[in-house]
Amino acid sequence: SQTIHQWPATLVQPVGSPLSLECTVEGTSNPNLYWYRQAAGRGLQLLFYSVGIGQISSEVPQNLSASRPQDRQFILSSKKLLLSDSGFYLCAWNANTEAFFGQGTRLTVV
């Protein structure tokens, strides 16, 4: 069966520090991969999605970047975090329709 792993679950980082969040999927090949951010009590904002290795679409201009070095690996990065980068980050995958989500990473930038 397919599973999705996202880590870490929580992260506290100082302003100006780098960021790397990793997401991996098991049990499927060539999935579409997504990074979403959710502000407290709000909806999901699509940050990046990828339909294949090295193919990244950015939805909003921001301080973040994404990479897909392997078919089932999706990485969210930042060179220098801002306070406004705080939030709940969710990785997800789908094949055609239904999406499966990781458990999320709570990022607090201090």
Next chain:
Amino acid sequence: SQQGEEDPQALSIQEGENATMNCSYKTSINNLQWYRQNSGRGLVHLILIRSNEREKHSGRLRVTLDTSKKSSSLLITASRAADTASYFCATQYFGNEKLTFGTGTRLTIIP
């Protein structure tokens, strides 16, 4: 933005009552999906309805889709305390597998 919008933003009902949430979107869709999110967790897929369908059922869930009004509703019948969560609609457009989520409805079931 193609993002859907749910209403109400928050809903509190007594256990046993029915809960109805609505979702509106802006452009023609391939399908619309509903997800549930418990506090601080990832989202879980509940049900999908395609653009050529008008109603779908899954257990205590009933989803309707009105493409002429670009809207959908999610009905949870005989609510339980465990139904307390946030509910999101998500849309998928033709030729694009990207999922775009709405703003969510926070549902609280009062025991």
